[in-house]
Amino acid sequence: MAFDAATHILSGTPTNDNVGVFDITVRVNDGTVNIDQSYQLTVNNVNDLPVITTTPPLTINANLPYIYEIMPLMLMKATYLPIP
Numbered sequence: 786m787a788f789d790a791a792t793h794i795l796s797g798t799p800t801n802d803n804v805g806v807f808d809i810t811v812r813v814n815d816g817t818v819n820i821d822q823s824y825q826l827t828v829n830n831v832n833d834l835p836v837i838t839t840t841p842p843l844t845i846n847a848n849l850p851y852i853y854e855i856m857p858l859m860l861m862k863a864t865y866l867p868i869p
Contacts, residue, residue, distance in 0.1 A: 804830040 786797035786809075795811065810823045836858040845851045 799828040801830065801833070803828045 786795055788795045805828060807826045807828070808823065809826050810821050812819055812821050814820075837855060838858050839854060839856045841853045842851070
């Protein structure tokens with residue numbers, strides 16, 4: 786995060802590596818007294834693309850159904866896709 790003293794804006798763009806809860810304290814000073822404001826900022830994990838972690842069978846025998854168990858990294862449930 787960065788603070789722009791001219792505009793008084795605290796800003797930043799979190800990445801996937803920043804997912805989590807962060808304690809933040811902002812301090813202002815008039816030359817004599819410090820005033821703090823503390824809060825927690827939560828960075829949510831959003832819109833991750835799924836990744837297929839399995840390899841499809843590349844051959845099949847005639848007269849048998851083709852079944853490929855696809856295991857995406859984002860999902861815990863397998864999907865079966867029989868092809869007629």
